[in-house]
Amino acid sequence: MTGTTDPAGPTGPTRPNGPADPGGLADLTAARLVEGYARGEFTPVEVARAVLERSEHIQPAVNAFVRIDAEAAMEQARRSADRWRRGEPAGLLDGVPVSVKDILLLRGGPTLRGSWTVSADGPWEEDAPSVARLREHGAVFTGKTTTPEFGWKGVTDSPRHGATGNPYAPGRTAGGSSGGSAAAVALGAGPLSLGTDGGGSVRIPASFCGVFALKPTYGRVPLYPASAYGTLAHVGPMTRDARDAALLMDVITGPDARDWSQLGPVPGSFRDGLDGGVAGLRVAYSPDLGGRVEVDREVAAAVRRAVEALEGLGARVEERDPGLPDCLEAFHTLWFSGAARVTQHLDPGRRALLDPGLREVCEQGAARSALEYLAAVDVRMSMGRLMGAFHTEYDLLVTPTLPVTAFELGGEVPPGSPYARWTGWTPFTYPFNMTQQPAASLPCGVDGGGLPIGVQLVGARHADALVLRAAHALYEAGAADVPPPPALASGPVSGSGPASGSAAGTVSGTVSGPVPRPAGS
Known part of the structure; x- marks a missing residue:
């Protein structure tokens, strides 16, 4: 393990995706x-040592x-x-390893x-609200996780990382x-992580990687600095199951005066009633958004089995x-305009460092008029009314x-x-x-x-606890069980280096993984 003076941990059997971890500590949930x-x-x-060793093992x-x-x-x-x-534990997550997406302070x-346009020069003296709440509760921060540049797309790659x-x-x-x-x-590098979601950004990777994620009701988790993507952007938990997400929500929903749009305090705990099951719940199942989406056959069959599991648990399901x-197009107007805003200050030289796809959407966003933006807001409001009635x-x-x-x-x-953009498949x-x-x-x-x-389980605004309860019921019933990831090879992931092909940086006490520099820097 790099960057620590602690002696090496005890030897033991090698885990599928990590070094010696005799108690399987890196694979335990936060609640456990x-x-x-x-x-x-x-x-x-002992847990931090196991998680850090796992983190460095999977990183290449x-x-x-x-x-x-x-x-x-x-x-x-x-x-x-x-x-x-x-x-005298400090709070609900004292000693639990947590990672933080490199969008949050x-x-x-x-x-x-994820951007060469952001200087690493400090000082870096502030925590984001969700991070501050975790720190108050004694969480152990293991590191920052990879993101595409400014979180702009549904896959994770950037020129910088x-x-x-x-x-x-x-x-x-x-x-x-x-x-x-x-x-x-998914790989045991900490049971909890903080992500952000402006168009699916915790749910998309959760689906691809076999983990749990919740995009809470907007404003339920305070956010600062405010996102350039405005009220599309949410902070959400990424965990191994719904119980851990409820535990994490109990921490990160604490108030923070820096977020002008935060919701009021949550009465009680998100863990209250978590074991209440789904009997009697009215569940709508939309397999393809009314025939508009072509869904892979295996995906459709697996989702239908999950819906049948809800029905078997007593929910009243109707297609x-x-x-x-x-x-x-309304989403593109809002999203691309936000991207244009976050890069508006860049001169041509620094703009050239951006992901080419991001540059393209920024140009499109900058060309949108105020009236087009307000028309997109109108679409949002009509959708909100429709879903409120639904x-x-x-x-x-369920979808x-x-x-x-x-x-x-x-x-x-x-x-x-x-499709040209990530929104085509999300x-x-x-x-x-x-x-x-x-x-x-x-x-x-x-x-x-x-x-x-x-x-995906979707609830009415403010029904976060109900969504967690239904998800937990599926976990308890075994309907969310998937095989663990197979053992990883030790070589670097194909395509993990920079677009320019320049060499990756070395691992130090605080940096691990590909940290390339652009040509000529």
Whole structure:
């Protein structure tokens, strides 16, 4: 393990995706870790060591991290262990390893957002609100996870940090834009990660990587600095199951005055009623958005089995489409305008450093008029009204998370796709950023090649706890069980280097994985 003065941990059998970890500590959920700390079964130091070693083991294969800060993490773990020995844990997640997408501020190191246009120069003295709440609760921060530039697309690759490979097949994409977080959670590099979602960015990689993710109701998790993508952007948990997500939500929904659009305090806990089941819930199942989406046969079959599982648990299921309009152009107007805004200050030289696809959408966004933007807002409002009425009849809407499974690295769209942009293959995710509803993705099977498939559960605005409860019921019933990722080869993921082909940086005490520099820098 790099960057720490702690002695090496005890030897033991090698885990499928990691070095010696005799207790399988890196594979435990956050809830199980907290339980183990309270019982004295193991310590935060032992867990942090196992998770950091796993993180560095998987990094060459999938490029999940842009920074692994082992020294800081081990110091946080030692302080946590002292608190547990005294019987005075700081909060709900004291000693639990957490990674943070490199879009959110994490005090003490740069937040580079996958872009050569962001300087690493400090000071970096602020935490994002969700990060601040985690710090208050004693979490151990292991590092920052990989993102495409400014989180602009549904796959994870950037000129600065390269591509993130899928845990099940590193030559395929992990999805995006929270792909690094999804890969880390799937491979045992920490049970919890913070992602962001402006058009599907926690749900897309969760579906591709076989983990759980929740896009909460807009404003439920405070966000600062405000996203250039405006009220499309949400912060959400990425975890191994719904119970851990509920635990994480209990922490990160704490108030923060820096977010002017945050919602009021949550009454009670997201874990309250989590075991209440789905009996009697009214569930609408839309397999293809009224015939508008062509869904892969294996994906459709796996999602249908998940729906049948809900029915078997007592839910009242009806095949019914909500009748959402085609909102692609409205979403593009809002999304591309946000991208244009975040890069507006760049001079031509720095603009040339951007991902070429991002440059293209920025140009398109800058060409949108104020009237076009307001017309897109009108579309959002009409969609919100429609879904509000829909949820007076149905408690949940169930869809596939994505119509496909993970495709090859190196492209924004699957090979042979008729679409130019990532939104062409994500028709089930971005509409619910338009409406600001809570939406979760959880695994429901694998395709013939062993790649995970996701099912999406959507609730009415503010019904986050209900979405978590239904997801938890599927986990408890075994309907969300998927095989673990296969053992990883030790070589670098294909395509993880920079577009320019320049050499990757070396691993140091705080940086792990490909950290290339552009030609001539």
